[in-house]
Amino acid sequence: MHIHTSRRPRRQTLAISLAIAGMLTLAGCGGDDSSPAITPTPQAFRTLGGTQPIVVAHRGASGYLPEETLEAYQMAIDMGADVIEPDLVSTKDGVLIARHDPNLAYSTDVASHLEFADRKKTTTVDGEVQTGWFASDFTLAEIKTLGGISTDAERPQQYNGLYKIATFKEIIDLAKAQSAKLGRTIAVYPETKNPSYHRDLGLPLEGTLISMINAAGWNSKTAPIYVQSFEPGSLKYMKENGLNTKLIQLIDADDVDLKTGQLTYAAPYDKPYDWAKAGDPRGFKDMVTPAGLAEIATYADGIGPWKPYIVPVKGTLDANGAVKDMNGDGKINYADATTQTPTTLIADAHKAGLMVHAYTFRNEKRRLAFDYKGNPQAEYLQYYRLGIDGLFSDFTDTAVTARAAYLKELGR
Numbered sequence: 001m002h003i004h005t006s007r008r009p010r011r012q013t014l015a016i017s018l019a020i021a022g023m024l025t026l027a028g029c030g031g032d033d034s035s036p037a038i039t040p041t042p043q044a045f046r047t048l049g050g051t052q053p054i055v056v057a058h059r060g061a062s063g064y065l066p067e068e069t070l071e072a073y074q075m076a077i078d079m080g081a082d083v084i085e086p087d088l089v090s091t092k093d094g095v096l097i098a099r100h101d102p103n104l105a106y107s108t109d110v111a112s113h114l115e116f117a118d119r120k121k122t123t124t125v126d127g128e129v130q131t132g133w134f135a136s137d138f139t140l141a142e143i144k145t146l147g148g149i150s151t152d153a154e155r156p157q158q159y160n161g162l163y164k165i166a167t168f169k170e171i172i173d174l175a176k177a178q179s180a181k182l183g184r185t186i187a188v189y190p191e192t193k194n195p196s197y198h199r200d201l202g203l204p205l206e207g208t209l210i211s212m213i214n215a216a217g218w219n220s221k222t223a224p225i226y227v228q229s230f231e232p233g234s235l236k237y238m239k240e241n242g243l244n245t246k247l248i249q250l251i252d253a254d255d256v257d258l259k260t261g262q263l264t265y266a267a268p269y270d271k272p273y274d275w276a277k278a279g280d281p282r283g284f285k286d287m288v289t290p291a292g293l294a295e296i297a298t299y300a301d302g303i304g305p306w307k308p309y310i311v312p313v314k315g316t317l318d319a320n321g322a323v324k325d326m327n328g329d330g331k332i333n334y335a336d337a338t339t340q341t342p343t344t345l346i347a348d349a350h351k352a353g354l355m356v357h358a359y360t361f362r363n364e365k366r367r368l369a370f371d372y373k374g375n376p377q378a379e380y381l382q383y384y385r386l387g388i389d390g391l392f393s394d395f396t397d398t399a400v401t402a403r404a405a406y407l408k409e410l411g412r
Contacts, residue, residue: 042411046387048302048355052407054390055399056189057081058360059100063394064156066148067107068098069163070174077178077186079396083226085189086171090203095140096168096212100151101125102194105132108146109161116142125197126273136201140167154364168209172216175224187224191250195234196274206238219244221301226357228304233274236299248357249296251287251305258323258337261314263306288345293352302355302389310345310358311382313337313369326370338371339382346387358383359392361399377402385409 045052060072061079073084086098102125104110110133119138122131135143147161168190175186192198192205199205209227210219218225221244228248229235235247254269256262263285267276271283286292288309296303315323315337326336349356361383362368363376372378376395380402383391393399 043409045410046385047389048350048353049389052412053384053388053403054082054187054357055080055396055403056083056085056357056390056392057396058085058392058394059087059098060084061394061396062151063363065159066150066163068100068166069148070166070170071159071163072148073166073171073174074178076396077174077182080400081186081396083187083189083224083390084171084175085191085392086166086168087191087193088168088205088209089135089193090198090201090205090208091138091140091143092136092203093139094203094208096205096208097135097140097143098166098168098171099135100193102134102136102197103130103132104135104138104143104146107148107151108165109149110146112161113146126194126268127276128268136198136203168212172212176216179224185224187226189226189228189248192227192229192231192234192238194273195229195231196277206234206241210238210241210243213243213245221246226302231272231274232296232299233272239299246302247300248302248304248355249287249300250359251284251303251309253284253306253308256308256313256334256337258313258315258332258334259317259321261312261337261340263308263312288348290348290352293349293354297352297354300354302357303349304357304359304392305345307358307361307383309343310356310386310388311342312340314340333366335366335368335370337369339369342382342386350387355389356387357390357392358388361391361393361395363395363398377405381406 044050047053057076059067061075062072065072065075068086076084087100088096089099089102091097099107101107110116116133119133122129143165146165148163148165149160150157171188175188179186195205213219213225223245226246226248228250230250230252232249235249239247252269253263254266255264257264265283265285275282287296316326318324323332323336325332346356361380365374368374368376368379376398380399384403384406
């Protein structure tokens, strides 16, 4: 899932509480103190389908281990994830592997492999000039010699290089094996990553992905799989070419202007790249309008918005109109923002028949709005109470614990 990679860490959001009261009704006549108490009726979920919200392990347990490795996915499953999420890019020989970026420099130890020094190059990915080593220049066999590394300098580094890059086939096999072993369904949530870029390379992702889903026996709405993309064209192509799974339209933005609380839009995070290539004047912000949601509902089953589309955040301004350093760390960043009144996006999406899976939830205090007081569970609880259908988390254990607290609130 997107969060503009660790090069541009995203920020976070906050809380309002819903008062949840359970009434204890005593049955009996004439004030018979021995009458048994009737158990309160559990409150309904506010999700689209009336089921509990799902926890999606964003790139696996990526808060603890190098992302998108089998070890990270296994850890997330052990922590109770309902779904594991891989981003898919293609190797030179057309194999789908789990990496957030086509540029292997960001998440692997390729730079330390002298045998690949001559593969380093500068190219453009979705309009952004990048220098590094790109998956499309490597065969799967070559990529299997690389190790994954943490993409966040403030997360554990001792596992760097220990775990190999996973293929999508290996992830499917893991989900199936663990589902059978645990007696509960582990779903997968692949993203077609940079699909226009791959198509231009002659390595389109969609056909291979459809074939693999068919081979897994998962090509239906009820199968344990969601397919996501930022590019509407990728989702529409797959739908038109026989893919019948649940499809999710991702919705991005570049940043938040802490002075105004407004989302900002700068390329390549202003619009889907297939729209940019086609000269479409619309952007991601148009997707969250009632008309935009209605259009998405013609080809997808849900949306995956960045969190501030649901709970906006804004800085507190001093007498000079500057954003206050609320936490006193000498920096002005997301952790100095406070949450604002939630938008109607969840309700609007549900009205259009779309589920809502928000991204990305993280534990680090620097990524939490100031009024969450450093407590990530406060953020989760707010979103669960708002009726979110699911959420992407780097810390599956925290997401699951917060959901348990939410279920308890509902009397479940």
